[in-house]
Amino acid sequence: MSSPVLARPRPQYDAADLLTAYLPGSFYYSSPRGTLLADGVHAAVPAAAGTSRAGAATRALADARAAGLADPIVAGAIGFGPDDEASLVVPALVRRAPAPDETTATSAASSASASARASRVVTPQPDPADYVAAVRKALLHIETGDIDKVVLARALDVTADAPVSVPPLLARLARADPAAHAFAVDVTAPGDPAARTLFGASPELLISRRGRTVTANPLAGSRPRSADDVQNRARIDDLRTAAKDRAEHDIVIRQVADVLRPFCSDLDVPEPEVIGTPTMWHLSTRITGTLADPADPASSSLALAEALHPTPAVCGVPTTTARDVIAELEPARRGYYAGLVGWTDADGDGEWVVTIRCAEASGRNVRVHAGAGIVAGSDPEAELAETRAKFRTLLDALGVTE
Ligand SMILES: C=C(O[C@H]1C=CC=C(C(=O)O)[C@@H]1O)C(=O)O
Helix, strand or coil, X not given: CCCCCCCCCCCECCHHHHHHHCCECEEEXXXXXXXXXXXXXXXXXXXXXXXXXXXXXXXHHHHHHHCCCCCCEEEEEECCCCCCCEEEEEEEEEEEECCCXXXXXXXXXXXXXXXXXXXXXEEEECCHHHHHHHHHHHHHHHHCCCCCEEEEEEEEEEEECCCCCHHHHHHHHHHHCCCCEEEEEECCCCCCCCCCEEEEEECCEEEEEECCEXXXXXXXEEEECCCCHHHHHHHHHXXXXXXXXXXXXXXXXXXXXXXXXXXXXXXXXXXXXXXXXXXXXXXXXXXXXXXXXXXXXXXXXXHHHHHHCCCCCCCEECHHHHHHHHHHHCCCCCCCCCCEEEEEECXXXXXXXXXXXXXXXXCCEEEEEEEEEEECCCCHXXXXXXXXXXXXXXXXXXXXXX
């Protein structure tokens, strides 16, 4: 492998400038680890269904280095199912900045246009009553022992009276929660009638790798956030102690830890805690590990992300049967929802989040998804309410009152 032609210090940008500079077509990603804005395509990464995207990324990064690209990364998104799309590129230009803070998003958002005030028509897919019926059917699968858990999602199709502009929506998402993993990815595929952008603010870290250290932060078990502090305290206490939510959470933690353990010389799995987003409370476990062999391509951030995906936070247990139940009970394909979005570099470092609290925009249309984990003891109406609360992250950014 030849060394990069240019070996000079990376320029550092301001997080607010990168958020303001984002335009559809770019790749934007910010998290507590830092901000990244990538433009242009040095090379598209072949990402056919059923192939190892991590293997293709490793080859593309080696080629990019050989071609003289300094510090290349692979960035993009991978859909939920093995047959869903992926959109991965080696960008031509990558700009990095520190993590956003309160001021970052405020200054970027204030320069954003007020398009969220336009009129929007919201169509649920499926109807809420059909979602409740699907949850009941999922509970039958659990009762008969086919599965222990499945995550059932639904969508809202939002149609605006004018093309939807993603940059102000991204700025609003970042302003609402500077600690979230905010992203916007061009996912236009050949033959699409209009450009498509996947964007959102995920609270769920699938995997972050920095040298030998890996971190995963699975979430499962939720309560809506209230405007009232007393109610919030009661909901947090309830979430901490509810057996059903703890069971739902433990299923995810067990699988994530089991997948990571063979790659790690040590793995720390602490007790769950409750974390908050602007719209939700979640049971959260921050798992950290030390990689046994960081030079092994199987330990790259994308290879680990592929090994982990789909976690039971978006699919279920056992994975294959849960996937079949999702195919049976969800009327629409998930596409990029519940997949992964992020970046990896040539050393294998990188960060990937679970593609939730997200939407896909194309022209005047935005499709927003939200799901809820179903286990024994789930109440179908409560799961519907949970998806309604999860939608608020995107609907608030869109200025939609459902
Ligand atoms: C599947 C979603 O959330 C997951 C992440 C956190 C909590 C979840 C839950 O409590 O069901 C879900 O597993 C979603 O937001 O669409």
